[in-house]
Amino acid sequence: DTGSAAAIPINEVDIAYVTPVTVGTPPQTLMLDLDTGSSDLWVFSSLTPSSQVRGQDIYTPANSSTSKLLNGHTWSIRYGDGSGSRGTVYLDTLAVGGLEVKSQAVQTAQEVSSSFTQEQSLDGLMGLGFSTLNTVRPSSQLTFFDNARPSLDEEVFTADLKYHATGSYDFGFVDRAKYTGNISYTAVTESPGYWTHSLSGYAVGSGAFQTTRLSGISDTGTTLLYLPTAVVTAYYRQVQGAQNSQYYGGYVFPCSSSLPTFTFGIEEARFTIPASYINYTRISPTSTTCYGGLQSSSGLGINIFGDVALKAAFVVFSGTNPPRIGFAHK
């Protein structure tokens, strides 16, 4: 079996991407953020206080003939940006792009943090990390990918995220029409439940490629690219007027700056992120100061290859044993 669904940017700077997912019988459609950096599938629901719901679609288990309460189970998650949610759990039929799982754990939010309430076009998250990260207790639950695995033609899902455009997520197959050349694969260590792998090095603009292995996680749920301070300072040294602002919490520069590209390596392959992806956003709608799409990971304890990097490639998340991740040009 296979599935294929759209990855739609939720705003004009691609802060996150959402994908239509149907839950229950008859199907209730929600727009979820497919997030390889976590492993909980949670939704705004009829159990979410109305004061915390602002325009989101909700899942109402009472309106689904196939919903079953997972008795006595709860969950609570905190993301790296400080956002979070918690609640209870139902099992129900869930489908993405025509691929159906009969008894998926759907985590119904009873509380969401303000940044989720404010994100009107995001109805929840679908974690696509390793199920060991799932927060449901007393028994942890499987991700949609782990539940779908037995029925998939191939044990993979792919991400084709695009800059200021709609891309796609595919399950169970690698679409030859979505990439060019060969896929460059590299080893994934499941530590601790993320799609953790290394880059073989990097280059700033037309500079020499620095061969140095950088370990991190490929995370579709994180907007930007977070790398070691040494790499990031080397990049912004090439940008007139750039500075690392305490006030804005990262590197900012004049929006008129001409930025260098940034190239990362996957084994022998090289992927170049266009300057436009790194000129991320104005710090406020009328400002001439812009915030960078490449930032330091020093406060995080881990490098994060977020959407700014992932949208420069066609990415294959392979659930084979051992797992691996592949990058191709497109």
Ligand SMILES: C[C@H]1CC[C@H](NC(=O)Cn2ccnc2)CC1
């Ligand atoms: C400083 C960085 C900020 C962004 C952080 N990423 C996340 O929190 C990913 N995420 C998933 C759901 N909501 C957000 C990683 C640290």
